[in-house]
Amino acid sequence: MRKKFLSNSIHILFSFSYSSKMDQTQLHPFIFPTLISLLLLWSITKWFFKSAGNKKLPPSPPKLPILGNLHQLGSLPHQNLQSLARKHGPLMLLHFGSVPVLIVSSADAAREIMRTHDLTLGSRPLYKAHKKLVYDGKDVVFAPYGEYWRQVRSIFVLQLLSNIRVESFRSIREEETALFMKKIRESSGPVNLTKMFSEFTNDGICRSAFGRKYGESENGKKFLQLLTELMELLGTISIGDFIPWLSWITRVNGFDKRVDNVAKRLDDFLEGVIQERMEIPKGQGVLDKNGENFVDIMLEIHNENTAGVSIGRDIMKALVLDAFVGGTDTISTALEWVMTELLRHPTVMEKLQNEVREIAKDKQDITDNDFEKMHYLKAVIKEILRYHPPFPLLVPRVASKDVNIKGYDVSAGTVVMINAWAIGRDPTSWNEPEKFQPERFLNSSIDFKGLDFELIPFGTGRRGCPGIAFSVANIEIVLANLVQKFNWELPEGAEGKDLDMTERPGITVHRDIPLLALAIQSKYC
Ligand code: HEM
Numbered sequence: 001m002r003k004k005f006l007s008n009s010i011h012i013l014f015s016f017s018y019s020s021k022m023d024q025t026q027l028h029p030f031i032f033p034t035l036i037s038l039l040l041l042w043s044i045t046k047w048f049f050k051s052a053g054n055k056k057l058p059p060s061p062p063k064l065p066i067l068g069n070l071h072q073l074g075s076l077p078h079q080n081l082q083s084l085a086r087k088h089g090p091l092m093l094l095h096f097g098s099v100p101v102l103i104v105s106s107a108d109a110a111r112e113i114m115r116t117h118d119l120t121l122g123s124r125p126l127y128k129a130h131k132k133l134v135y136d137g138k139d140v141v142f143a144p145y146g147e148y149w150r151q152v153r154s155i156f157v158l159q160l161l162s163n164i165r166v167e168s169f170r171s172i173r174e175e176e177t178a179l180f181m182k183k184i185r186e187s188s189g190p191v192n193l194t195k196m197f198s199e200f201t202n203d204g205i206c207r208s209a210f211g212r213k214y215g216e217s218e219n220g221k222k223f224l225q226l227l228t229e230l231m232e233l234l235g236t237i238s239i240g241d242f243i244p245w246l247s248w249i250t251r252v253n254g255f256d257k258r259v260d261n262v263a264k265r266l267d268d269f270l271e272g273v274i275q276e277r278m279e280i281p282k283g284q285g286v287l288d289k290n291g292e293n294f295v296d297i298m299l300e301i302h303n304e305n306t307a308g309v310s311i312g313r314d315i316m317k318a319l320v321l322d323a324f325v326g327g328t329d330t331i332s333t334a335l336e337w338v339m340t341e342l343l344r345h346p347t348v349m350e351k352l353q354n355e356v357r358e359i360a361k362d363k364q365d366i367t368d369n370d371f372e373k374m375h376y377l378k379a380v381i382k383e384i385l386r387y388h389p390p391f392p393l394l395v396p397r398v399a400s401k402d403v404n405i406k407g408y409d410v411s412a413g414t415v416v417m418i419n420a421w422a423i424g425r426d427p428t429s430w431n432e433p434e435k436f437q438p439e440r441f442l443n444s445s446i447d448f449k450g451l452d453f454e455l456i457p458f459g460t461g462r463r464g465c466p467g468i469a470f471s472v473a474n475i476e477i478v479l480a481n482l483v484q485k486f487n488w489e490l491p492e493g494a495e496g497k498d499l500d501m502t503e504r505p506g507i508t509v510h511r512d513i514p515l516l517a518l519a520i521q522s523k524y525c
Pocket residue numbers: 140141142153156161322323324326327328330331334389390391394395457458459460461462463464465466467468470471
């Protein structure tokens with residue numbers, strides 16, 4: 001592959017120098033137009049620098065020619081951007097190649113972006129790979145701000161994520177949690193919690209979205225693998241998006257081909273799901289008997305044309321994909337980190353177990369009424385979303401026009417990245433931010449619903465996450481059951497402080513190494 005890459009580069013360089021070899025006698029007629037072009041270029045450059053000079057730009061770290069600041073991102077950009085922000089401030093202008101990128105690292109600056117300028121910053125950048133993977137931005141996450149986005153978001157929220165829907169999916173949550181606990185009970189030796197969280201969230205979303213799950217079937221395993229590849233590709237910086245003349249690199253290094261391949265296989269899978277849903281009557285065969293699911297509802301909207309927007313196949317597939325992109329990896333990441341921190345902090349684990357066991361006793365099904373009383377459980381969930389937000393850099397936005405943010409001029413087209421990870425660890429907002437301390441939330445009204453800018457794991461404003469209720473319901477039920485029914489230890493007598501805490505790069509940040517733990521049944525099991 002490397003050899004192929006080199007030979008392609010050499011070929012391109014060679015063709016360039018070859019075409020620039022010109023017969024000297026032919027140069028003469030070009031002198032005049034060349035001089036005019038140079039003069040024009042000079043005037044434009046001078047005008048550009050003069051007008052940039054009048055602007056008050058946010059502070060910037062020094063950049064390299066061509067790359068800009070790309071070399072400073074490293075494999076875990078949220079961490080490196082936090083270090084840069086400590087030197088240059090909470091509003092910092094970087095350049096990814098030729099694209100200006102504003103990095104936001106404080107609650108105060110985030111409030112300005114997501115409250116004061118939410119409308120101007122209401123769209124997202126749509127990169128080449130994303131276009132192919134999410135049906136040309138027909139989904140909710142990447143659709144440009146406007147009427148189309150409003151309509152698809154309202155279908156998505158009303159039919160999948162409203163409080164009524166989340167409540168109607170309760171039996172799915174309860175059944176899947178019971179199955180999860182059964183799997184743990186029946187396991188011998190350490191359980192791979194990372195894998196189990198991923199299967200749990202995937203099965204739950206499959207049942208809510210498709211009306212059935214694919215579980216251990218060949219199709220199910222392939223789909224899980226595809227989703228992992230999709231998340232990896234969505235989190236990859238493709239050089240051509242930032243330095244257009246280098247876009248040939250992703251053609252020759254196989255990235256574009258991989259994107260095409262994943263997009264095609266995902267499309268085939270989703271096409272098959274919709275076809276199956278059209279052929280098998282509701283409540284029959286392999287399908288859930290739990291009433292309607294998201295695909296059913298979209299098919300109804302499609303047939304009856306009731307949404308004000310025509311829901312074609314691509315839109316249906318894009319919205320279903322959003323449920324997976326938005327809902328599987330995020331919830332499983334939060335669960336993976338919460339169990340990691342509980343294993344590292346035995347006193348927090350014990351306090352949580354005491355609360356859950358006191359309230360739920362030996363109930364097999366812990367109810368919403370019980371969760372309402374579990375204040376420490378809620379504090380633990382807030383603390384994990386502060387300390388390990390699943391999307392550390394949220395989902396980027398883009399400025400649709402020139403805007404002044406806290407006295408700085410930000411030009412149209414600037415990408416805005418909000419470092420929720422850094423904001424959650426900012427000492428101006430939090431006491432001892434590097435400590436995992438759920439108690440900080442016990443006598444505090446701070447919540448993640450979008451009003452408190454120091455805690456924004458779900459973003460906020462027009463483009464804020466619509467999946468908060470769905471996520472919290474799933475995290476609460478699994479976490480409460482895990483600590484009620486089992487006592488937890490690390491394998492081979494290891495202690496919490498021995499746990500490897502390395503993060504894996506990606507759009508959602510998982511543990512690098514899967515979390516393995518020993519489950520010992522409690523008397524509440
Ligand atoms: C722990 C779980 C979750 C986290 C941490 C999370 C986080 C986020 C974040 C940070 C954004 C961008 C917000 C912004 O730009 O202000 C977002 C958007 C979104 N999320 Fe979530 N999310 C979670 C669960 C879910 C679930 C369960 C679903 C659906 C099943 C979902 C669907 C979406 C959609 C559709 C958007 C795009 C909204 C828009 O652009 O209008 N998310 N999420």
